[in-house]
Amino acid sequence: MNAPLKSQPLNISRRTFIKATALIAGGLVIAFTIPQAKRFLMPGAKPEATGDESKKLPAPNAFLRVGTDNTVTVMLAHSEMGQGIWTTLPMLIAEELDADWSKIKVEHASAAPDYAHTAYGMQITGGSSTTWSEFDRYRQAGALTRAILISAAAQQLDVSVESLKTENGFVISGDQKISYGDLAEAATKIETPKAVTLKDPKDWKVIGKATKRLDGAEKINGTAIFGQDIHFDGLMTAMVVRSPVFGGSVRKFDASAAKQIKGVHKVVQIPTGVAVIADNYWAAKKGRDALKVDWDLGPNAGLDSKALLADFRKKAASPGLNAAKAGDSKVAMAKAEKFVEAEYTLPYLAHSPMEPLNCTVKIDTDTCEIWTGTQMQTTDQQAAAKILGLKPEQIKIHTQFLGGGFGRRANPAADFVSEAVHVAKAAEMPVKTVWSREDDVKGGYYRPMYLHKAKIGLDNNGMPAAWEHVAVGQSIIVGTPFEAFMIKDGIDATSVEGTADSPYLKSVPHYQVSLHTAKTGIPVLWWRSVGHSHTAFVMESLIDELAHTAKKDPLEYRRALLKDHPRHLAALNLAAEKAEWHKPLPKGVFRGIAVHESFGSFVAQVAEVSVEKGEVKVHRMVSAIDCGLAVNPDSLKAQMESSISFGLGAAMQSEITFKDGMVEQSNFHDYQVMRMAAMPKVEVFIVPSTEKMGGVGEPGLPPVAPAVTNAIFAATGKRIRTLPIGNQLV
Amino acid sequence: MITLNINGKEQQLEASDDMPILWALRDVLHLTGTKFGCGMAQCGACTVHLDGQAIRSCVTPIAAAVGKKITTIEAMQNNEVGQAVQAAWSEIDVVQCGYCQSGQIMAATALLATNKQPTDADIDAAMSGNICRCGTYPRIRAAIHVAATKLS
Numbered sequence: 001m002n003a004p005l006k007s008q009p010l011n012i013s014r015r016t017f018i019k020a021t022a023l024i025a026g027g028l029v030i031a032f033t034i035p036q037a038k039r040f041l042m043p044g045a046k047p048e049a050t051g052d053e054s055k056k057l058p059a060p061n062a063f064l065r066v067g068t069d070n071t072v073t074v075m076l077a078h079s080e081m082g083q084g085i086w087t088t089l090p091m092l093i094a095e096e097l098d099a100d101w102s103k104i105k106v107e108h109a110s111a112a113p114d115y116a117h118t119a120y121g122m123q124i125t126g127g128s129s130t131t132w133s134e135f136d137r138y139r140q141a142g143a144l145t146r147a148i149l150i151s152a153a154a155q156q157l158d159v160s161v162e163s164l165k166t167e168n169g170f171v172i173s174g175d176q177k178i179s180y181g182d183l184a185e186a187a188t189k190i191e192t193p194k195a196v197t198l199k200d201p202k203d204w205k206v207i208g209k210a211t212k213r214l215d216g217a218e219k220i221n222g223t224a225i226f227g228q229d230i231h232f233d234g235l236m237t238a239m240v241v242r243s244p245v246f247g248g249s250v251r252k253f254d255a256s257a258a259k260q261i262k263g264v265h266k267v268v269q270i271p272t273g274v275a276v277i278a279d280n281y282w283a284a285k286k287g288r289d290a291l292k293v294d295w296d297l298g299p300n301a302g303l304d305s306k307a308l309l310a311d312f313r314k315k316a317a318s319p320g321l322n323a324a325k326a327g328d329s330k331v332a333m334a335k336a337e338k339f340v341e342a343e344y345t346l347p348y349l350a351h352s353p354m355e356p357l358n359c360t361v362k363i364d365t366d367t368c369e370i371w372t373g374t375q376m377q378t379t380d381q382q383a384a385a386k387i388l389g390l391k392p393e394q395i396k397i398h399t400q401f402l403g404g405g406f407g408r409r410a411n412p413a414a415d416f417v418s419e420a421v422h423v424a425k426a427a428e429m430p431v432k433t434v435w436s437r438e439d440d441v442k443g444g445y446y447r448p449m450y451l452h453k454a455k456i457g458l459d460n461n462g463m464p465a466a467w468e469h470v471a472v473g474q475s476i477i478v479g480t481p482f483e484a485f486m487i488k489d490g491i492d493a494t495s496v497e498g499t500a501d502s503p504y505l506k507s508v509p510h511y512q513v514s515l516h517t518a519k520t521g522i523p524v525l526w527w528r529s530v531g532h533s534h535t536a537f538v539m540e541s542l543i544d545e546l547a548h549t550a551k552k553d554p555l556e557y558r559r560a561l562l563k564d565h566p567r568h569l570a571a572l573n574l575a576a577e578k579a580e581w582h583k584p585l586p587k588g589v590f591r592g593i594a595v596h597e598s599f600g601s602f603v604a605q606v607a608e609v610s611v612e613k614g615e616v617k618v619h620r621m622v623s624a625i626d627c628g629l630a631v632n633p634d635s636l637k638a639q640m641e642s643s644i645s646f647g648l649g650a651a652m653q654s655e656i657t658f659k660d661g662m663v664e665q666s667n668f669h670d671y672q673v674m675r676m677a678a679m680p681k682v683e684v685f686i687v688p689s690t691e692k693m694g695g696v697g698e699p700g701l702p703p704v705a706p707a708v709t710n711a712i713f714a715a716t717g718k719r720i721r722t723l724p725i726g727n728q729l730v
Numbered sequence: 731m732i733t734l735n736i737n738g739k740e741q742q743l744e745a746s747d748d749m750p751i752l753w754a755l756r757d758v759l760h761l762t763g764t765k766f767g768c769g770m771a772q773c774g775a776c777t778v779h780l781d782g783q784a785i786r787s788c789v790t791p792i793a794a795a796v797g798k799k800i801t802t803i804e805a806m807q808n809n810e811v812g813q814a815v816q817a818a819w820s821e822i823d824v825v826q827c828g829y830c831q832s833g834q835i836m837a838a839t840a841l842l843a844t845n846k847q848p849t850d851a852d853i854d855a856a857m858s859g860n861i862c863r864c865g866t867y868p869r870i871r872a873a874i875h876v877a878a879t880k881l882s
């Protein structure tokens with residue numbers, strides 16, 4: 001995972017096994033996999049081929065293809081969902097290959113074991129992990145290909161390999177040059193080298209340079225194809241009516257009126273409800289509106305968020321399972337003179353990616369093709385195979401551009417893919433199952449609601465001496481294949497990330513963090529920044545409460561507590577410097593600060609906020625990140641802007657609530673998200689760093705809410721302990 | 731059978747009068763650049779121009795477009811303002827997932843067609859109906875200013 005910042009010869013036979021080079025479509029193909037032992041395989045995942053070169057490779061089994069037309073096509077093992085890997089991964093290959101950037105083409109790879117995540121062992125895009133996890137593999141692919149092309153050129157020119165160099169898509173020998181395309185065929189006869197040397201970072205021309213997106217043009221002129229845009233002859237559109245309460249089931253249904261709608265072809269029952277299959281969305285929707293379904297609402301018909309929160313509060317009255325502990329917090333608490341005692345709550349949240357969920361399925365006798373935007377090809381493939389009685393390799397997944405993911409399209413339960421497979425199977429025709437926005441808002445897999453209760457005792461210097469912390473909320477891991485290695489002694493690591501491992505606790509001699517894992521019947525899932533989306537709000541608010549109780553400056557207070565955490569400090573100091581923390585602001589504007597580590601990156605933010613007649617206006621967010629090497633600094637900045645928008649919208653106004661078992665929100669009028677007018681000015685600064693690489697898709701989010709609410713406290717003296725902020729100040 | 735003028739071409743289509751323009755474009759004519767985001771005029775992903783005005787095609791039935799000109803993202807490269815907007819989008823590298831961007835570009839083009847030098851407040855007013863879940867708002871704002879400068 002660590003960025004090898006020194007040039008080092010890689011012994012490929014040891015580190016990486018090269019499976020094959022093969023000729024496809026008149027070009028050169030490189031494929032290799034990381035040895036099994038280096039991974040933690042998901043339980044149930046099929047161990048992949050190890051070293052058996054005769055084993056037939058899935059096609060196109062490769063990371064790049066050099067075409068005879070000089071194109072270099074990069075196959076992405078990960079999904080492009082806005083985060084920019086359509087550009088960042090090709091940068092890694094182009095760097096080592098000395099490719100001509102204008103000749104780079106990009107494709108989503110198929111779903112195959114070769115594309116398993118180098119750390120997670122399955123094909124997945126998430127955890128802000130793509131760039132660091134592919135940093136070696138994609139560079140190696142580029143370097144190997146370059147070595148092969150050089151060998152081919154050396155043979156052709158009858159010169160030594162050492163006498164050749166490469167530049168911008170050419171192998172150069174003195175004043176002669178041969179394009180990579182002209183070498184592509186000859187290169188297929190070259191044996192793949194057993195070792196390759198990666199460039200010394202000081203020679204990098206591409207890595208570290210702000211690079212424009214390769215998917216920009218097609219996303220500007222409307223030609224980019226998302227799952228929603230799939231069309232072929234004979235393809236039908238389906239909409240599913242699902243139980244209004246999670247866990248409900250169909251008692252009976254009457255499809256007679258639905259079938260009268262022009263364009264409706266079939267109405268079929270599937271495990272999740274009833275599907276209307278029609279010529280197009282409009283007919284499917286009208287058909288669905290005309291359906292009469294009698295539901296057995298099941299065990300969750302009484303779900304009510306207020307009652308649920310009251311239940312969480314009751315649980316929090318006593319400690320839960322131990323998640324982290326030092327010293328004896330009880331004894332230490334008894335000695336403290338000043339205390340901060342607070343309860344924090346955060347609601348369920350929907351991801352609401354801009355593109356509503358959809359999945360196209362075409363089933364043939366012994367294959368099934370799926371077109372969708374997914375972050376988790378492996379589990380989707382397994383789920384589809386199980387439903388159809390096929391083998392996973394008989395399921396072809398054509399990953400399309402994702403109109404946003406934020407975690408919703410990485411569902412271990414493969415909900416929207418499984419459902420679409422059931423629809424196509426029952427309908428016996430190719431079907432695109434589409435969700436309306438209402439289906440998406442009401443369809444579950446939310447960021448879980450959380451309640452945190454903390455009591456902190458201060459010593460006579462105003463520093464925390466005893467810390468007792470109880471959290472109550474649902475686990476997103478229970479019941480998934482990840483349970484075996486992400487839940488230890490009853491503690492879901494994602495429920496306590498950011499609390500149990502908080503750097504602040506390292507300087508508290510006596511603490512206890514405990515967890516009650518609640519069961520509610522509400523489907524939950526990782527939502528951009530996962531556990532950090534609630535823990536950072538709580539921890540950074542509490543630290544602010546402590547600083548004010550101790551009558552200390554919130555920045556200086558953090559600096560004191562984080563003195564042994566240089567990467568936190570670097571981000572904190574840079575943000576504070578750029579925001580001119582100690583300089584006065586215009587009248588009525590106040591600052592708040594927060595810093596948090598997540599996904600291996602360290603982010604500090606300063607919010608500038610005014611509150612007028614109870615209305616909160618965020619004017620400016622100054623952000624600093626230490627993510628180690630920034631491969632594409634502009635893409636990093638875009639992800640920080642994105643995280644700020646996403647986190648701020650949620651902090652200000654988003655929440656999913658339940659009444660009588662049902663979700664109360666339905667569309668963007670009542671599930672409110674960030675819009676242009678509320679978007680503050682955003683400034684992003686990158687800490688120059690050669691530390692271990694972290695992610696950038698999520699770490700910008702966790703500090704947003706507390707930076708803003710800490711500023712609100714500075715402005716009004718009111719501590720926001722419940723999100724969303726909504727109209728609490730009115 | 732209904733006749734619509736889409737991107738300067740008369741097109742005949744078999745669809746019910748109440749079908750929103752969005753679905754006629756996407757599902758009948760397979761012009762998929764115009765996106766579906768909410769279906770209730772809340773997100774702007776489906777924005778097209780009807781006689782030059784930005785409208786939400788998800789709530790506008792095709793019957794309301796008869797005799798009028800529908801312009802979609804697919805024709806923006808033939809429009810002077812559209813070209814400037816697209817060039818600015820590229821210069822600022824606005825897009826992320828890209829799903830909202832057809833709608834954003836249509837809304838921005840309609841704004842700049844009537845307001846040559848929009849202020850930030852004008853941009854807020856014209857663009858707040860267009861949601862971007864990826865949060866490209868700061869870049870959209872910057873790109874609109876760039877396009878305005880280029881056009882003047």
Ligand code: FES
Pocket residue numbers: 765766767768769770771772773774775776777786787788789
């Ligand atoms: S799809 Fe029309 S405004 Fe959202």
Ligand code: FES
Pocket residue numbers: 082354403404825826827828829830831861862863864865866
């Ligand atoms: S770019 Fe993804 S929603 Fe706007």
